[in-house]
Amino acid sequence: MCAQPVTDTKEAKWQKVLYERQPFPDNYVDRRFLEELRKNIYARKYQYWAVVFESSVVIQQLCSVCVFVVIWWYMDEGLLAPHWLFGTGLASSLIGYVLFDLIDRGEGRKKSGRTRWADLKSALVFITFTYGFSPVLKTLTESVSTDTIYAMSVFMLLGHLIFFDYGANAAIVSSTLSLNMAIFASVCLASRLPRSLHAFVMVTFAIQIFALWPMLQKKLKACTPRSYVGVTLLFAFSALGGLLSISAVGAILFALLLVSISCLCPFYLIRLQLFKENIHGPWDEAEIKEDLSRFLS
Amino acid sequence: MDACGGPLGNLTAHVWLSLQNSMILSAAIFITLLGLLGYLHFVKIDQETLLIIDSLGIQMTSSYASGKESTTFIEMGKVKDVVINEAIYMQKVIYYLCILLKDPVEPPGISEVVPVFQSAKPRLDCLIEVYRSCQEILAHQKDTSTSP
Amino acid sequence: MLLKAFFPTCCSSVDSGLLVGRWVPEQSSAVVLAVLHFPFIPAQVKELLVQVQRASRVGMAVLGTWCHSQQEPEEPLGHFLEGLGTIFPHDPWLQLCRERGSKSWSCKVSCQQAPAALGVPCEDQVMLIFYDQRKVLLSRLHPSAVLPDHQAGDAPASTRGLAAVFDTVARSKELFRSNQFNEGPVRLSHWQSEGVEASILVELAKWASGPVCLLLACLLSLVSAASTCRVFRLWPLSFIGSKLSTCEQLRHRLEHLTLVFSTQKAESPAQLMRKANMLVSVLLDVALGLSLLSWLHGKNRIGQLADALVPVADHVAKELQHLLQWLMGAPAGLKMNRALDQVLGRFFLYHIHLWISYIHLMSPFIECILWHVGLSACLGLTVALSILSDIIALLTFHIYCFYVYGARLYCLKIYGLSSLWRLFRGKKWNVLRQRVDSCSYDLDQLFIGTLLFTILLFLLPTTALYYLVFTLLRLLVVTVQGLIHLLVELINSLPLYSLGLRLCRPYRLAAGVKFCILEHEAGRPLRLLMQINPLPYTRVVHTYRLPSCGCHPKHSWGSLCRKLFFGELIYPWRQRGDKQD
Amino acid sequence: MACRGGGGHGQPPSATLFRVSPGNLSTRRTLTHNICMVSDFFYPNMGGVESHIYQLSQCLIERGHKVIIVTHAYGNRKGIRYLTNGLKVYYLPLKVMYNQSTATTLFHSLPLLRYIFVRERVTIIHSHSSFSAMAHDALFHAKTMGLQTVFTDHSLFGFADVSSVLTNKLLTVSLCDTNHIICVSYTSKENTVLRAALNPEIVSVIPNAVDPTDFTPDPFRRHDSVITIVVVSRLVYRKGTDLLSGIIPEICQKYPDLNFIIGGEGPKRIILEEVRERYQLQDRVLLLGALEHKDVRNVLVQGHIFLNTSLTEAFCMAIVEAASCGLQVVSTRVGGIPEVLPENLIILCEPSVKSLCEGLEKAIFQLKSGALPAPENIHNIVKTFYTWRNVAERTEKVYDRVAGEAVLPMDKRLDRLISHCGPVTGYIFALLAVFDFLFLIFLRWMTPDSLIDVAVDATGPRGAWTHQCPHRIKRREKNKMFKAR
Secondary structure (H helix, E strand, O other): OOOOOHHHHHHOOOOOOOOOOOOOOOOOOOOOOOOOOEEOOOOOOOOHHHHHHHOHHHHHHHHHHHHHHHHHHHHHHOOOOHHHHHHHHHHHHHHHHHHHHHHOOOHHHHHHOOOHHHHHHHHHHHHHHHHHHHHHHHHHOOOOOHHHHHHHHHHHHHHHHHHOOOOOOOOOOOHHHHHHHHHHHHHHHHOOOOOHHHHHHHHHHHHHHHHHHHHHHHHHHHHOHHHHHHHHHHHHHHHHHHHHHHOHHHHHHHHHHHHHHHHHHHHHHHHHHHHOOOEEOOOOOOOOOOOHHHHOO | OOOOOHHHHHHHHHHHHHHHHHHHHHHHHHHHHHHHHHHHHHHOEEEEEEEEEOOOEEEEEEEEOOOOEEEEEEEOOOEEEEEEEEEEEOOEEEEEEEEEEEOOOOOOOEEEEEEOOOOOOOOHHHHHHHHHHHHHHHHHHHHHHHOO | OOEEEEEEHHHOOOOOEEEEEEEEOOOOEEEEEEEEEOOOOHHHHHHHHHHHHHHHOOOEEEEEEEEEEOOOOOHHHHHHHHHHHHHOOOOOEEEEEEEOOOOOEEEEEEOOOOHHHOOOOOHHHEEEEEEOHHHHHHOEEOOHHHOOOOOOOOOHHHOOOHHHHHHHHHHOHHHHHHOOOOOOOOOEEOOOOOOHHHHHHHHHHHHHHHHHHHHHHHHHHHHHHHHOOHHHHOHHHHHHHHHOHHHHHHHHHHHHHHHHOOOOOOOOHHHHHHHHHHHHHHHHHHHHHHHHHHHHHHHHHHHHHHHHHHHHHHHHHHHHHHHHHHHHOOHHHOOOOHHHHHHHHHHHHHHHHHHHHHHHHHHHHHHHHHHHHHHHHHHOHHHHHHHHHHHHHHHOHHHHHHHHHHHHHHHHHHHHHHHHHHHHOOEEEEOOOOEEEEOOOOHHHHHHHHHHHHHHHHHHHHHHHHHHHHHHHHHHHHHHHHHHHHHHHHHHHOOHHHHHHHHHOHHHEEEEEEEEEEEOOOOOOEEEEEEEEEOOHHHHHHHHOOOOOOOOOOOOHHHHHHHHHHOOOOOOOOOOOOOOO | OOOHHHHOOOOOHHHHHOOOOHHHHHHOOOOOOEEEEEOOOOOOOOOHHHHHHHHHHHHHHHOOOEEEEEEEOEOOEOEEEEEHHHEEEEEEOOOEEEOOEEOOOOOOOHHHHHHHHHHOOOOEEEEEOOOOHHHHHHHHHHHHHOOEEEEEEOOOOOOOOHHHHHHHHHHHHHHOOOOEEEEOOHHHHHHHHHHHOOOHHHEEEOOOOOOOOOOOOOHHHOOOOOEEEEEEOOOOHHHOHHHHHHHHHHHHHHOOOEEEEEEOOOOOHHHHHHHHHHOOOOOOEEEEEOOOHHHHHHHHOOOOEEEEOOOOOOOOHHHHHHHHOOOEEEEEOOOOHHHHOOHHHEEEEOOOHHHHHHHHHHHHHHHHHOOOOOHHHHHHHHOOOOOHHHHHHHHHHHHHHHHHOOOOOHHHHHHHHHHHOOHHHHHHHHHHHHHHHHHHHHHHHHOOHHHOOOOOOOOOOOOOOOOOOHHHHHHHHHHHHHHHO
């Protein structure tokens, strides 16, 4: 084919195939070069208010941490009696428990197949272990300096916020690690409280606010989005109020943080989408879109 | 030490210090000398000789800077060949002469490669000269051993 | 092929005569063993050769003539020398000549089979190699694998290369012995051994050694029979026996002695050397032990030692108490958990209290025990050292206990923490696949796990500190024991006889040969001097090292550090399941 | 491995020159190059790049060029080795970091590489594979030393994730002053041009090749009572092993007279084993494990249909090998695969279980209806497509073109780096290039070029190997190589 006369080469059309010897040099660039190039085919369009609604999960978690710290501060200062907190916590837990089943009329429970007996058992285990270990917790960090404990708690609570499952599909997300870090922080902080009953109540409260409350939230968000927004607003304001009673500056900073996360960040996300330039073409690694795990289960 | 305070204590401490210093100094000198001797005796090679005797063998002598000599003699019966090979040495690629020894169990195989002029590392032109004369003697040896 | 003539240096200035030796056809080399002087009767010469050949199983022959004269051999003499070739037919026929007073040598080779070349000298084809007969006779070539058929008899052809020359010289000892005082009908010149007087002593010793060996062997067999008696196989005894280094050392020495005094003759030179090495090592050991004994038992040193021992043990216990009290405070400003610290500290203090009372209970008997132990030094320094090592082990038993408690506690903590740390991250160890898998835990599992993790983490520094301190103490003891063991091993395994031989008679242990060029001129034969290249010391030690008793483990540093970190117990003796790293 | 020729013992060179066989003489050209192939990937490691380098070098040697190969040491295989026809390989003692690629500091390899380039009088550096750190190092140093450079890219890269953004930047730096780039398919060319922001005029497309004599059909080896589907690939995610785990149960349930033979090893093997256990297919799905290259043909000829499930592929050698053995190929339509075989020899599918199953069913239907051409015919068509001689010819043209070009002097090179690679990266690498140059000057001062012994050529116009009787050595070396594999 290379031996064809030169006149033919002008007419011969270039083909994107390798198995034929074509009358073109190897570094020939055809008009069709890069014609399969596509840009931004997977770029998503975002709605501002939808993004704001989704950001409420982050707000909720920030508020949870804030409420926890505020409650701890009150306990440490002796402004809050442990009995009272325990009672309130118990009552709100019971209300939450009833709500949890009422929202979807027990469908979630049926699906998971978890009995009420198991729930009771879990609750018993929590209470027994926490109560049994609370004297140990009290003396655990006696000799460690308070600053170290604070640094550790801050670090762990930050970790809790970072690794929390906000619904994003990323490798870093690990709800187990997040929950464990929160419990670790609560144990650290609880060991600073004056008495072992305080420690016990604090750890119980941590379980309620870091483990049980997000579960209820998730269900609320899925079933009744409108009431969820209300609950979020209520929760955020109560957290702000609690913080305000401790430090005005802190409350203002926290309010700014909440506003920037819920309003400014979505705005920036939508603006920056315009500058996206994603190149696609036949060289891309193909994605497996199906769920292949069904063949194995 | 604490019994003699004042200037006397100071003086003794000084003397002791200087004594210790001189001891450290002398120890350092001694160790350096010892190291130097060891280096001259075990490391620094002054001269390397390759003696190839027809029908007898190959003798390699390396004389150290201290005058110590170490000699290895390889009988002709064990020598398979003498060749020039290449090797990566430090950050260089060098040519070197080596003696291939016959494998006593499996005659066509090579049991060992003995490098020659390991510290001198002469250049290729020099090696070729040595190689040619070695080959001459080996060829003569082969001729006479097969012909009668 | 070039003809090589090996010529003994001791014959280079003797009178003219015949060259007697062996012809090695594969290498076309003539090994001259002796010069047979004129006059002689050919029949007697042949008879002598046959006799020597029968004794040494080496093909002896007259190889040629040797002429040592003032000037060049005159015509008739030359003819005479050539004529001798017809009496002693040999091919090729060597004619060596040296002018008296000068250094010029000449050599002629005549081949009878090729008539054209008859009497035609071809001097450039001959190489003269001088060798020192005595050294070659006495030396042993290494590696000795070249001479595997030394006992096999008449197969000298199988030895190759220069080993054949060594072999020839070594076998013709008979030739050198038979004519020491020139009594026979033929007069020979070769190396003559000196030191006849000493050899009488040697002969006497040889005679005496037989019965002595037999006697000692009987005694030793009795001892070993007693040691293998059933009583020692019972559980506590056998366990103690395997752990005490004294027992190991005694067993090891017993093996040595039985080998040395076995009535069997040493089969190979290597075995002989081994026996000699063992004997020297045992003798040195006993000599050192006896000197120690005499030092100990003079001037009531045992009593002083015994008096010093109890205060020392007390002092050690006191120091330990101080250490524990320091640990129970805030050692080095570390943040310890007070409650756990107190509990551990009290527990260890109680142990020390127990220990002190035990020592005081023992104190009246210590001198007596020491005196008897001191006697064991007459069995050898190594035995005494082993006993010392055992005593150290016994006296530091409390340290060992502390170490074990600390290590067990620490090990438990480390393993608990590592698995809880996996739980903390939401992972678990998959035993089937030997890897870490991710796993979804229940809420209560997570909670309890994290609670325990937190508690263990905050308690870890306290345990780790106790572990660290007691491990350091334990390592100190083990190091001391290791040093003692190293010393014992050194005495046990150093081949002293071989080293002495290498020092005084370097030629006895030959690594090979080396050649010096004496004369290299055209028209004259190449003259070389063959010297013996002695074995380097490192190789002597390596070749003749005696086997050690090998009851101690050989940890690599990496595995040791790993074990220390994970709180696994380290022992100075080998565990059953241990593999040698 | 001895350099007997180096001593030139006794053979007068004039006499041996005429002993060269006439066939060899006809291919000898006036313009010959001293080529140095550099890559981390070479035998005894097995793969596409490795065999590409080896076969290309052999064909270039045949055409009278001098070729040496530089790679890193593989276990005990270090130093200098000779392969068939005097192909000299330097196994340099460099540390392997990840996936057989050496660690790079950009400088530590300069002394050795410079020594080799000088002593072998190399004129063209040809680096292979963008995964190989050593190849990029060699390009960098060669440009510092003023040598002509060529780069062959064997792989495709995306643009979406963080790691590819970084590697693409490095590729931009590495290729911005390289004389010529070779890609193995048009898709690969487009990809490389985009990644490294290159002028497409200096990028040539030269496909890989297979040795058609190694892959001949053997219809008697397969059983016609059942249909056999062959898969030969490494069992990793990029080769689509997950898709395969979905296809196997689907197809096996539909066709009872159908078997799978799967050759290859990898981390995803476990899911295939799980699928096999779950669906009780132990007697129908055969997992062979790792295959040696010489066994591949024996596996291929046992099947009727070859299945390729790759998710990305620059040039798929496996389907060409399978087609050469006379199998019907079913493959995903990804990367350069559509360019490789004409439509009548391949069934292209989308990378999903459904589409691949449909493709397989189509192939099975054709097979059962007898619509497929005979294996011998397929082989005869395919064997004309890709040959190493053709590849070598086309590569040679690239060399000829490159040899005429000027290498950028240092100042122009720095300008180009700064203007071409973005402000930050450009300045950083310009600085590194200056350091490299200073290091080179230092090395030249330490050991001047005149003190470096010129190596005895094994191949090329004055090669010692070409002047000896080649057949004897060839056989001996071949044995040795097989042992090493």
